Amino acid sequence: METILYIIVLIGVIAAVGRAVSKARDKRRLTSEASVSKATTADLSDFYGLIEQMEKSYLATAQPQDLLSSKPFEAAVNLLFSKPLRNQAILEYAAGGNPLISCIAYEVLRRKGLDEHEIDSLISTLANRAPFAMHFAFRAIHRWAESPVLGKVLSQSNPGGLKMNTSSGF
Numbered sequence: 746m747e748t749i750l751y752i753i754v755l756i757g758v759i760a761a762v763g764r765a766v767s768k769a770r771d772k773r774r775l776t777s778e779a780s781v782s783k784a785t786t787a788d789l790s791d792f793y794g795l796i797e798q799m800e801k802s803y804l805a806t807a808q809p810q811d812l813l814s815s816k817p818f819e820a821a822v823n824l825l826f827s828k829p830l831r832n833q834a835i836l837e838y839a840a841g842g843n844p845l846i847s848c849i850a851y852e853v854l855r856r857k858g859l860d861e862h863e864i865d866s867l868i869s870t871l872a873n874r875a876p877f878a879m880h881f882a883f884r885a886i887h888r889w890a891e892s893p894v895l896g897k898v899l900s901q902s903n904p905g906g907l908k909m910n911t912s913s914g915f
Contacts, residue, residue, distance in 0.1 A: 788828065795821045796845060803845045809880040812848060826853045832863050836870060839882070844875035851881035859889040868898055 799817045812818045825835070832854060839850035851867075859867065864886060871882055886894055 789825075792821065792824050792828070795824060796843070796849075799845060806877075809848070809877045812877065813852075818849070821849045822852045822856070825849055826856060832857060832859065833866070836863065836866050839867070839878070840870035844878050847874065847878035848881045851878060851885050855881070855885035855888045859885060861891070864890050864894065868894060871898060 795817060799815075799821065802815070802817070803812070806812055806815075825838075835850050835853055835857070839847050839854065841847065841850075854863075854867065867882060867885060871879065874882060886898070
């Protein structure tokens with residue numbers, strides 16, 4: 746009987762320690778997120794200046810690998826990486842209408858790291874992406890996904906010319 750009582754007390758202590766560790770982790774995360782400000786457009790004026798300089802060379806680029814070896818591209822990636830932005834804000838840049846900024850944002854996410862929820866958010870940005878942006882998105886997914894994501898990716902893709910034959914009764 747005494748042994749069972751000790752086990753019950755031990756389980757209670759372990760549970761209390763687990764709750765305290767979880768609360769401390771949540772408090773650190775909230776404190777960290779609160780200290781990370783969302784950058785304003787004024788904070789990104791240097792970034793947009795780089796983008797403006799790169800646009801002509803981007804349009805003349807034949808392969809995504811050419812961007813990776815480009816010093817201005819690397820500078821833009823490093824600059825956006827250095828900004829105090831959460832991954833969600835960078836995902837919003839990736840989902841935007843500028844394919845060059847999308848490429849840079851996806852590359853930043855590849856370097857920063859993504860959790861499973863962020864990978865799902867990234868996958869949801871894939872619809873109607875430019876081919877170069879898709880390349881960089883897949884680099885980020887490949888780097889951080891711990892489980893297969895092909896089904897999720899295919900469910901977000903635009904099948905284009907692929908039509909399902911529904912008249913056969915299947």
